[in-house]
Amino acid sequence: MTMLPRFRRRPWSRTSAPRRSGDETPGPPDWPEHAFEDRMATVEFRVAEQPHIVVDTEACRSCAGRPCIGVCPADLFTPTADGGMVFNHEQCFECGACTLVCSQEGTISWSYPPGGQGVVLRWA
Amino acid sequence: MTRFDVVVVGAGPAGSAAALAAARTGASVLLVERGPFPGAKNMHGGVIHGGVLERLIPRWWERAPVQRWVTRRTTMVMTGTQSLSLDFRSAGWTRPPYNGATAYRSEFDSWLAGEAERAGARLVCSTTVTGLLRAPDGTVRGVTTDREGGDIEAGVVIACDGVNSLLTGEAGLSAARDPGNFALGAKEVLALSREEIDERFGLSGREGAEIEMLGCTAGIPGGAFLHTYLDTVAVGVVVSVDGLSASGVRPEELIARVKAHPSIAPYLRGAELKEYSAHLAPQGGYDALARLAGPGLLVCGDAAGLCLAAGPWLEGVNFAIGSGMAAGEVAARSVRAGDVSTAALAAYRNRLEASFVLSDHRRWREVPRLLRSQAVHEKYPRLVCDAAERVLTVPAPRPRKGLSSILRETAAANGTRLRDLVRDGWQILRSFT
Numbered sequence: 001m002t003m004l005p006r007f008r009r010r011p012w013s014r015t016s017a018p019r020r021s022g023d024e025t026p027g028p029p030d031w032p033e034h035a036f037e038d039r040m041a042t043v044e045f046r047v048a049e050q051p052h053i054v055v056d057t058e059a060c061r062s063c064a065g066r067p068c069i070g071v072c073p074a075d076l077f078t079p080t081a082d083g084g085m086v087f088n089h090e091q092c093f094e095c096g097a098c099t100l101v102c103s104q105e106g107t108i109s110w111s112y113p114p115g116g117q118g119v120v121l122r123w124a
Numbered sequence: 125m126t127r128f129d130v131v132v133v134g135a136g137p138a139g140s141a142a143a144l145a146a147a148r149t150g151a152s153v154l155l156v157e158r159g160p161f162p163g164a165k166n167m168h169g170g171v172i173h174g175g176v177l178e179r180l181i182p183r184w185w186e187r188a189p190v191q192r193w194v195t196r197r198t199t200m201v202m203t204g205t206q207s208l209s210l211d212f213r214s215a216g217w218t219r220p221p222y223n224g225a226t227a228y229r230s231e232f233d234s235w236l237a238g239e240a241e242r243a244g245a246r247l248v249c250s251t252t253v254t255g256l257l258r259a260p261d262g263t264v265r266g267v268t269t270d271r272e273g274g275d276i277e278a279g280v281v282i283a284c285d286g287v288n289s290l291l292t293g294e295a296g297l298s299a300a301r302d303p304g305n306f307a308l309g310a311k312e313v314l315a316l317s318r319e320e321i322d323e324r325f326g327l328s329g330r331e332g333a334e335i336e337m338l339g340c341t342a343g344i345p346g347g348a349f350l351h352t353y354l355d356t357v358a359v360g361v362v363v364s365v366d367g368l369s370a371s372g373v374r375p376e377e378l379i380a381r382v383k384a385h386p387s388i389a390p391y392l393r394g395a396e397l398k399e400y401s402a403h404l405a406p407q408g409g410y411d412a413l414a415r416l417a418g419p420g421l422l423v424c425g426d427a428a429g430l431c432l433a434a435g436p437w438l439e440g441v442n443f444a445i446g447s448g449m450a451a452g453e454v455a456a457r458s459v460r461a462g463d464v465s466t467a468a469l470a471a472y473r474n475r476l477e478a479s480f481v482l483s484d485h486r487r488w489r490e491v492p493r494l495l496r497s498q499a500v501h502e503k504y505p506r507l508v509c510d511a512a513e514r515v516l517t518v519p520a521p522r523p524r525k526g527l528s529s530i531l532r533e534t535a536a537a538n539g540t541r542l543r544d545l546v547r548d549g550w551q552i553l554r555s556f557t
């Protein structure tokens with residue numbers, strides 16, 4: 001399976017940025033958290049050649065909040081250094097969260113992969 | 125073109141229940157699933173409440189692929205460093221008809237679809253339904269699929285295609301897709317030996333534990349859960365999509381915080397990640413349901429929004445099965461009678477109104493809104509935990525204070541008015557009773 005390089009990883013410190021006042025949740029746990037790639041490697045994906053989700057990444061350039069980046073549980077929306085956006089459908093849970101929060105209607109064309117392809121969950 | 129009396133789209137619990145109920149009346153039934161097997165696309169917190177299943181499949185507990193029977197239910201109210209638990213166990217829950225069962229959806233959904241097949245329904249997997257076929261007057265007459273020559277004619281189509289139902293959208297029956305009406309669930313299944321699980325959670329045999337947590341989602345409306353299987357545990361969060369989006373905290377980071385909590389970490393020490401997953405759940409309740417019927421079309425389960433999600437508490441499988449059973453029977457009867465108009469299919473909604481499916485949703489109408497308020501997710505858990513800490517900390521050499529002054533002082537320190545707590549608590553109680 002081909003994978004786009006991951007442009008940016010999120011160290012623990014990023015989570016503390018928008019922390020609310022009075023939130024004293026402890027920092028990193030006392031065992032190593034999984035790297036995101038290892039987490040996704042636990043999931044089986046039967047990758048279809050044609051993407052089931054197509055993002056008009058040009059439109060993303062004018063999107064202010066870019067909420068898709070934070071909600072996608074598979075972390076598939078990756079902003080590029082020049083203000084653009086890269087989307088990769090290969091490890092998609094087909095959950096639908098991105099279309100719910102997308103701030104510009106019509107930017108995400110969302111559907112399901114062909115029968116038998118896409119995510120296969122066994123322990124959920 | 126092939127024709128079936130009833131075509132059911134989606135082999136989740138709603139679809140398999142609908143197919144089973146329709147096939148039992150003698151109708152010809154096709155059950156179409158896009159996954160390579162039923163359950164491959166599906167995820168839940170882990171606990172199935174089987175009450176309604178007993179009406180569909182008597183003595184289901186002797187056949188269903190159950191991991192553990194829930195005999196211990198803990199509700200934990202927490203802050204980042206404290207927790208207060210209500211821990212309930214019942215010997216009654218160790219016997220049929222049981223109260224809750226943990227199961228993997230891959231196994232449970234495959235089993236239930238197999239029961240529908242045994243009743244005479246035909247199951248076809250690895251096939252995505254891509255749209256509806258309609259008569260000139262708009263009546264739904266079948267479905268199109270992504271198989272070559274895969275159009276299928278139907279007397280009635282039953283949409284059981286889950287929370288992102290494309291069919292309900294195409295038919296114009298779905299409610300507004302407001303992010304506040306949906307919760308994102310993300311969970312980790314972690315491997316741990318059966319002996320370790322028994323030991324850590326105080327279980328034996330097939331006994332299972334279920335922990336629901338409030339106040340541990342970084343102020344985002346929602347909650348967290350920890351469920352035991354035979355040799356795995358599932359730990360995850362369910363959070364309002366609009367709140368998640370506004371928070372800037374990522375789903376897997378929320379799970380990591382729950383796992384690191386001093387009250388949870390000891391249960392999970394040394395457990396190995398087996399699978400990560402994510403799924404949406406409807407949480408708008410009664411006021412955000414889809415229209416349940418159109419000409420030639422019925423809508424069940426998550427596709428209709430029939431799921432109760434309030435904080436960490438999620439119930440959907442029972443409503444999916446209840447609505448699927450009713451839809452299967454009404455569809456088969458309407459096809460036999462030769463009338464599949466919206467008026468004829470309204471019998472489906474009437475049946476749901478008279479059953480637990482819509483009466484529970486009506487009763488809980490206000491609960492989703494209440495439990496989504498910030499106070500419930502941040503202020504009240506903190507107030508409760510701080511007050512508990514003051515009550516339970518032995519203050520000597522200073523004299524003890526009375527409970528009411530502790531409560532008043534803690535509330536003031538937390539910027540909460542006791543009056544609001546009492547009012548909200550009363551409203552929530554009233555919705556349950």
Ligand SMILES: Cc1cc2nc3c(=O)[nH]c(=O)nc-3n(C[C@H](O)[C@H](O)[C@H](O)COP(=O)(O)OP(=O)(O)OC[C@H]3O[C@@H](n4cnc5c(N)ncnc54)[C@H](O)[C@@H]3O)c2cc1C
Pocket residue numbers: 112133134135136137138139156157158159162163164165166167168169170171172173251252253254284285286287290308309310361362403404405424425426427430431438439440441442444
């Ligand atoms: C995090 C989380 C935790 C939960 N915890 C619990 C819990 O502990 N207890 C509980 O009772 N409920 C729980 N629920 C809710 C429960 O999972 C759902 O309410 C239930 O699965 C709904 O059943 P369904 O049959 O309507 O939909 P689903 O189970 O989603 O099934 C829909 C089926 O349709 C198929 N499908 C979709 N589109 C197509 C198409 N176009 N063509 C062919 N097939 C298609 C899908 O592949 C899928 O198999 C939870 C939900 C979440 C997200």
Ligand code: SF4
Pocket residue numbers: 053071072073074075076091092093094095096097098099
């Ligand atoms: S459907 Fe879910 S997993 Fe897939 S890209 Fe959208 S948010 Fe990410």
Ligand code: SF4
Pocket residue numbers: 055059060063064065066067068069077085101102103104107108
């Ligand atoms: S929210 Fe929509 S428009 Fe904005 S960056 Fe994401 S996909 Fe692009």
